[in-house]
Amino acid sequence: MGLSGRGTIFPLPNKMAALKPAKAVPSPTVKDYEPAERSGHSTVIVGDCLYMWGGRRDDHPKEHNIEMEKRDSSFVEVLHLLTGRWEQKPTTGDPPLGSINYAAVAIGNEIFYYGGLCSHRRYDDNVLYSLNVDTLKWRKVVPTNPEDGPKKKDDCGMIAVKIEGEDYLVIIESEPINIHYFRIATSQWISPEVTGDVITGIEYFNLMSVDDTSAILLQNDDNDISNNSVYRLTFTKGSVVCATISNGSKKGGTYSMFLPPRRSVLLNSPSGLKLLTIGGRQCETFDINKTNWKEVGVPESVKNRKYQSLSVWNEDTTNTWIIEFGGEGKLKSLSDHTTFLNIRYT
Numbered sequence: 001m002g003l004s005g006r007g008t009i010f011p012l013p014n015k016m017a018a019l020k021p022a023k024a025v026p027s028p029t030v031k032d033y034e035p036a037e038r039s040g041h042s043t044v045i046v047g048d049c050l051y052m053w054g055g056r057r058d059d060h061p062k063e064h065n066i067e068m069e070k071r072d073s074s075f076v077e078v079l080h081l082l083t084g085r086w087e088q089k090p091t092t093g094d095p096p097l098g099s100i101n102y103a104a105v106a107i108g109n110e111i112f113y114y115g116g117l118c119s120h121r122r123y124d125d126n127v128l129y130s131l132n133v134d135t136l137k138w139r140k141v142v143p144t145n146p147e148d149g150p151k152k153k154d155d156c157g158m159i160a161v162k163i164e165g166e167d168y169l170v171i172i173e174s175e176p177i178n179i180h181y182f183r184i185a186t187s188q189w190i191s192p193e194v195t196g197d198v199i200t201g202i203e204y205f206n207l208m209s210v211d212d213t214s215a216i217l218l219q220n221d222d223n224d225i226s227n228n229s230v231y232r233l234t235f236t237k238g239s240v241v242c243a244t245i246s247n248g249s250k251k252g253g254t255y256s257m258f259l260p261p262r263r264s265v266l267l268n269s270p271s272g273l274k275l276l277t278i279g280g281r282q283c284e285t286f287d288i289n290k291t292n293w294k295e296v297g298v299p300e301s302v303k304n305r306k307y308q309s310l311s312v313w314n315e316d317t318t319n320t321w322i323i324e325f326g327g328e329g330k331l332k333s334l335s336d337h338t339t340f341l342n343i344r345y346t
Contacts, residue, residue, distance in 0.1 A: 033086050035077040037336035039307035039328045040100035043079075044111050046133050050079040050311055050323060051111060053131070054099030056119050058334060066097065069118055073099050076136065079323065081313055084340065093138030096129045103158035107167050107184065109134050112141070112160075114171055115153045126153045128169075128182065141187065148189040150180045157207030159215050161235045170235060172217070174202050179233075179240050192235075196242040199231055206264040210273065216288070218264055218275060219248060225262065225282050226293040230275070246291045263310035265322060270345050278324065279306055302339055305329060318345050 041055030053076045073095040079086050096102070098116025105112055110130045126149065128141040143149055150156065152173035161168050168190075169182040177199045181190040204220040213235050219228035229248035234241040262279035273288040276296070283296040283303040308327025314320050322341035329335055 033088065034336055034338070035086055035088065035325070037334035038326045039334055041307075041309055041326065042102065042104040043309040043311045043323065043325060044104050044106050045081070045311055045313055046106045046109065046111065048081045049133070050081060050313070051131075051133060052077040052079070052309065052325060053104075053113075054096075054102065054116070055326065056100050056307075056334070064118070069097055069099070070095060073097065076131065079338070081315075081321070081323075086338070089136055091131065091136045091138055094140060095131075095138045096127070098127075098153070101154040103156045103171065105158050105160045105169065106133075107160045107169075112158070112169055114150075114158050114169075115156050117154050126150060143182070143187050143189050145189050148180075148191060149182070150178065152178075155204060157205060157217070159207055159209045161209070161215075162212040163235060163237050168235075170215070172205075172207055174205060176200065177202060181235075190238070193239045194242060195239060197231070197244045199229075199242055202229075204261060206262070206277070208264060208266040208275070210266065216245075216266060216273075216275065218277070218286075220262055220264075222248070223280065225277055225280075225284050230286060230288075230291075245288060246286075261306050263308055263324075265310055265312040267312065267320065267343070268314070269343075276312075276322065278303055278310060279308065279327075298341075301329075301337070302341070305335065308335070319343075320345070 035052065036057055036059060038055030038057045041052060043050050043052045054073060074091050075088050076091055077086060077088055096113050096116060097118050099119060100117050102116030103114045110132055113129045115126055129138060130141055131138050150171050150173050155174065157172040159170050161170055167184040171180045171182065179192060179194055181192055183190060202219050202221060206218045206220055208216050210216060215233045217231040217233055222228050227248050230245040232243045232245055262277050262282065264275050264277040267274045267276055275286040277284055281304055283298045284293050285296055286293050302324065305327035309325045311323045312320060313323065320343040324339040326335050
């Protein structure tokens, strides 16, 4: 069994394992390395490693200084999923300065990063970068037609798709929803035709891949998770089809511009696809087929976070791990805690 580092197991509904202390997850030794506390970051899994980069940290320079921020951004945190142990590795090349609220996704051995803000929110960028996880070298991805790319610089969604055997990035902007393809082979931005249901009135959202050509988009605007809409997006060469899964009732909804952003992952359970959403004092699953939300009982420390990272790792066909790191708690206090949530399908 993987993840022999620290962690906690929690129960999830619909024939998922009940919570109990994890015998395979002992407390770490004093010598084990732990990454610094942070929020507004992302984590990406490549093979049996989880890569974490950037984020807002209290030890960043107090004043805006590009050189110092580049120095602080020249490291990546690596979680070895088979052992549950972290290590920090230096990178080379020119890292992005947009280290918070960026979008990230992997294709093969490259992690692509788009947009983001610097820790002082004085620098934003709509440039695409990649990090090779074998060489740990950054490169700036220069498009052949930069004027056709997305204009929004932070809080975008990005996934990888494969259309007719070719790799693409899909980047989605909000306010209004705009969808862009980036064709890897030609470094070209493409504006696909969008058909089907119209997606409007969305400021924040979570975007998760289903397979090579489809994704789930979960609105993240209303404080009550069940009041948000859910959509399925299907990608073909030159076009995107949008279909509404759940409209999300707005009755009694409470919208706040200071909404604690939730993080979501997609679970491929034996009974069908489910969304798991954590944050803003809530932890719930959404059954894609039954279109209903169910509350999940987890400790307050797990769900009372915002701007944390959340990733899913399928160790085998019956054993899935959710890895949550960092985020902001009460009074904007930063967390450096790694939580492992184990789901066993029976």
